Amino acid sequence: LAFPCFDGLYLPKQENEFVHHVLGELETYQQKNSHKSVLLFPPLPSRLRYLIHKTIEDLPELTTFSVGESWCRRVVVCPCDMSYPLSVKGEREVNIKPRPTVPPRSRAPKRPDKPLYMPRAARERLSLQNSQGPTVGSELSNSACDF
Incomplete structure (x- = not known):
């Protein structure tokens, strides 16, 4: 057997x-094929x-x-x-919904405003900063992150 x-x-x-x-299945199908059958x-x-x-x-x-x-997805070979029957073509065309050219702007941002997880060291540092009150250095660092 050659490895494809x-x-x-x-x-x-x-x-x-x-x-x-x-x-092997395809070879058998092609030998028996009457051009009106499919291999499912x-x-x-x-x-x-x-x-x-x-x-x-x-x-x-x-x-x-x-x-x-x-899990029920199958492959059809024909x-x-x-050609597809008209009813199948019609159903396929009806089920296809055109996608809008411009995406809606009402989508939520991809990243949350607040991190979902903050390491303990960062939480402790933040709680110490909040308990000490704002200092000149922390005001500058916080203002840089606000925009």
Whole structure:
């Protein structure tokens, strides 16, 4: 078995065996193919779905797409010339929502104003500064952080 290389990296043994199994399934599918059937893989993890898509990129007569959601997501393989039924095309077009060109400005800032965690030494230093009252040095350092 030759180890296929994806994105410049060699695959681990299990993934290599999976790709060879997929190639065998594809060969069987192409021999039996009546151009009206599809090859539907079982639900697989995202990495294995990715390997199927990458494997089929080398076969120009076939195309792939994923269907389902979450842990039920599956890969469908079909001939490139197979067209989608109109009902599926219509459903796909309806489900696609155009993204706004300008992001809304009402989003919360990415960073909180106050740190979520402050180390004990910093908390103790801050409490000592607050208990002593403002001094000239602390006023300057605090004013530099306010903007």
